[in-house]
Amino acid sequence: MSKSNIISNPDHWVDHYSDSLFGFALTRIRNREAAENLVQETFLAALQAKEHFSGKSSEKTWLIGIMKHKIIDYFRHKYREIPATDLQTEEQAINAFFDRSEHFKKQPTHWSPQPREIVENGEFWKTFEKCLQKLPAQTAQAFTLREIDRIDHKKICKVLNISSTNLWVMLHRARLQLRHCLESNWFESYGPFLH
Amino acid sequence: MKNEIKIISCKIAAELISKSLDRKLSLYEQASLESHLAICGACVSFLKHLNFLNKILPQYPQFIDNITPPAEELLSQESKIRIRKILRDKDFKNAGS
Incomplete structure (x- = not known):
């Protein structure tokens, strides 16, 4: 049907x-x-x-x-009436990925699977969803609207009632955190969450 | 501007990599980033990963049909019954009008 x-x-x-x-x-x-x-x-x-x-x-x-x-x-x-996400919290979350000399605390490693192998893999997307859940709601929403639904920046700022700086900080935080989460929970083992 | 290319940290390089997904970098930003990438394998990987994710994410499946979601991600039976009734009433009204 x-x-x-x-x-x-x-x-x-x-x-x-x-x-x-x-x-x-x-x-x-x-x-x-x-x-x-x-x-x-x-x-x-x-x-x-x-x-x-x-x-x-x-x-x-x-x-x-x-x-x-x-x-x-x-x-x-x-x-409409909720104040924007606290920028400071987002910036702290970003800082947490770097050491005092501003190097990555945990260095990004090599990812062996190719994009086309991943796209069809339902378990990968489940892992992605779990990683997405770990972000604050509005940060995840901004990220989803931008990177999945490909809505333009201006519209996202309007819909979420945030400034463009704020949006950028949220997107950067989301990218750092999701990349890290996917690496630890998928790419390093090339398999699903074990827990 | 005749300032020399500043040596940037991984934290700044990561910011520029992320920015490059949202807008075109200035020539100065581009040059700073490239000189960093020439000496930093970790940031080269970071760049590859963000591009990788950027490429696959629009293909995030609207429904993951081959995986049964956990019960807490399903609509409850009561809600289904309620919604079905609302739809029936509404559809009936539409048909009658």
């Missing part, structure tokens, strides 16, 4: 897509209740828009497209 280019009965959506959509939202917004609401909102918006479904993509891809908009709206609303 998910392959067909016609809309299935909305009654089946919950069975087919709700867990996937929920997981998609949960990874990004990290709040169960809000993620659940977004699943519901996505289905309701899809119900309204089902006449406009072109059939060019699968039903699943179409639903994810709707959910991406809902997630952006959620961030915009959530961060």
Whole structure:
């Protein structure tokens, strides 16, 4: 059914897509209740828009497209009145990767797998998600919007209500930490988390 | 500017590497970074890793279908029932209008 280019009965959506959509939202917004609401909102918006479904993509891809908009709206609303992340904390986290003479405390090593070997590897992505979870929520959100969803810097600053300096510090911290986490938990053993 | 290329630390080099993913580096920044990379294997690896991740991350799968998520990442049965009912009511209303 998910392959067909016609809309299935909305009654089946919950069975087919709700867990996937929920997981998609949960990874990004990290709040169960809000993620659940977004699943519901996505289905309701899809119900309204089902006449406009072109059939060019699968039903699943179409639903994810709707959910991406809902997630952006959620961030915009959530961060409208919340002060920006503490820059100092982010800078401390960055400093922690370097010693007093500003060398890497733990030097980056050689990664043997090739990108194409990694992309298809579900266990790698699970490890990536675990590493992402270890970042503060807003830092992970900024990173996801930029590096996965490829949203431009200006829009991310607007949606998360942060300055461009702040965004840059968050992205740098996220890159340092994720690189380190993936190296320790995946590339050094080329395998999944052992715990 | 006729200032000489300053010797930069790994911490500064890492910042420039990260910046290079977001914007084009200035000629001065580029020269400082390159002179650092010429003598520092750790930062060469760091550069490769960030480029590696930058390249694969847009392919982050929207759904990881071949792995069953842990129970806490699934929508609860009660929620499914509730959402199904809301959808039915709404769909019925739409059909009736």
